[in-house]
Amino acid sequence: MHSYTGASFMKYFKYIASFLFCSQCFAQSTPSELAEMSFDELFFIDSSPSASTSPWTLGYAYKFAEYKGYLDGDSSLSNDEVLWEPGNEPRTSDNFPVVPTVITQEVHTVSLAYEISPQWQVSLLVPYIRQETDHISIVGNYETFVIETDGLGDITTQATYRWNTGSAETWAIGFGLRLPTGSIDEEGDTPRAPGDQELPYTMQLGSGTYDFPLDVMYKLSGKHQITLGASANIRTGTNDRGYRLGNNYKLTSQYSTAISQRVDVFGGLSLVYSDSIHGQDDALLIDSPFPYPASITNPDLYGGKKVNLNIGLLWEATNDFYLKLDINKPVYQYLNGPQPKENWTGAFSLTKKL
Template sequence: MHRDPQSRLRNNKIKVQWRSSFLFTNQKMTMNGIKIAFISAVGLWHTGLAAHSTVSELAELSLQELLEIRVDSISTDQASEDIAARWNISVGWYSQKLDGYRRGTTDFSIDEVLFEPGEERVYHNFPVVPTVIEQDVFTASLSYRHSEHSTLSLTVPFVRQATDHVSSVAAYEQFMIKTDGIGDIGLSWRNNFYKDEVCQFSIGLGISLPTGSIGERGDTPREAGDQQLPYTMQLGSGTYDLKLGLGMSWYFDKWTWVNDFGYVQRMNRNDRDYRLGNRLLLSTEVRRVINRYLTAGIGIEYQNSADINGRDTEIIVPGPFPYPASITDPGNFGGELIRASGSLTLRLAERQSALITYGRPVYQDLNGIQPKSKGRISVSWTLGF
């Protein structure tokens, strides 16, 4: 007759506990004894969750009995990362939309921003107004885990942008400008410098190379033919940008709390004599494993970016108001943004997963007057091998 191996081990433990309580009774339990018993009971309730036996005790069981023991493996989260693949390829799509205007925390309508002949021209109205800006970035990444804790990654983005405009310039009342091409290629290194049963800390260092064009041209009302386009329509920063990241994750059963810090430092000015603003990013996200195929998360992130330093003199016009559109003024960039987001991670197959994230700003305090950020969606697929 086969005996349940867990109950066999448990019975041994119960015998020991019963003997202890019997001894307690014989010694006429005092008030302190009651307290100790209560604390012990709480402790036993807690430690009883695992009904833990030592390896020496387990080694006394037969192989068949050992194979029947229920083990609450942690393979759903942290342990899975322990067996992460050496190589990972990933493709992704990220899309964001900017629509409407805001200065600081005050919203402005398109009519308020558009300068019409006969109105007073001031610093916050313009003869050309982008109405909707759509940016899509397709990424291809390859990462290599060269040691237990360190991973090198290469990311190549393809950027596609389209901006709808209205203007008070004859023949350009409504027009659209599109640009597309390779963006700034990123190289990064990540090191999980501390990892234990409940938390993991990582540091990331990276650089983005100025491979994206900053000389995109198109037809604008500024003059006839193609001209240099504003900053938002360019495909790259034009500078070598250093990136620093810190990641801290805590694991509680099926829950994971992920905290990230990121900073982008732009180096010098580019060939067009400007540099985009440095950027700080802080984010926190709580994820829960729903089942072996699905993990859901909600999070919030804070972004702070500076305005543009220097300016591209080819996109300004002569006169007291040199900026024909808000996006040609280097002061109308950057600010603070808080975004709430939700994510779903789908495990599609062996070492193959998809991540879907949707975020929406809940607070924006923008420098100058500039288009407001709307929803942002990203989808990525990763394969490890």
């Protein structure tokens, strides 16, 4: 799976250490943004020669995330602490009549890549999103309720350029355009008013803006493979609902090694940062001194910092067919809260040369 060399692992340890412990290295990820995938997440095939001469690669990725419990900064809060109880406590900006208890999100992404040359690759990524949120509230007939949305997400076109700086070293840059094809007008039955109303930001399927994903990646191949990456998703303008999701930034480091001829195991850390939402959707407000009926309707209670631990394996099933499994678990989160915290994220990916 790799072209092994005698390059020393310790030679690069200082670069990894400085990357992992950088005080400003944080990035990405709110519940509504799970579908944003860097090119290295989808096109993870090693740059070693393939048995196939086809320039086409077909990919499929499935991602699942669960959000449960609350954080304000790095302080944990229970659902009862976030739920406002009239008569027992005053209403404040930190408690709410409606509280999401569990948020789950699934993304199915189909990708098609074309290799223009050994250096250049272009790709198209099409996500399908399904989201479900369980709630508790103080409103009659809505003590517990569930809201679901599903549909097409934001389609991404991307170009990747790779070049080798040595027999075992590879650099790659990626840049693209994410199109606002996902709905931002999803509605559902909530306690806010009779009938269906506009749903909060976490339940929408797209950003509603033209966004620009950017990626840089360095890979040292060998018996001990090191990958370092940086990515950003830069958003532009304001969508039709009057807001713009926050920019996302991410730094990653990964170590992998072969345990057999066709299987690699890997582990690493990602340091992520996400801005809060700019502007707001006024349809989510209620006529009250405290206009936000739930924390997920307040645009200031989005974004924050996370450190994620990642482990997984890559299996070269055949010369042109790859399977990848990985699990991400936050080991530290500092969120603009009260905000639902991420419990874990899992991913399953396949790629096949056509």
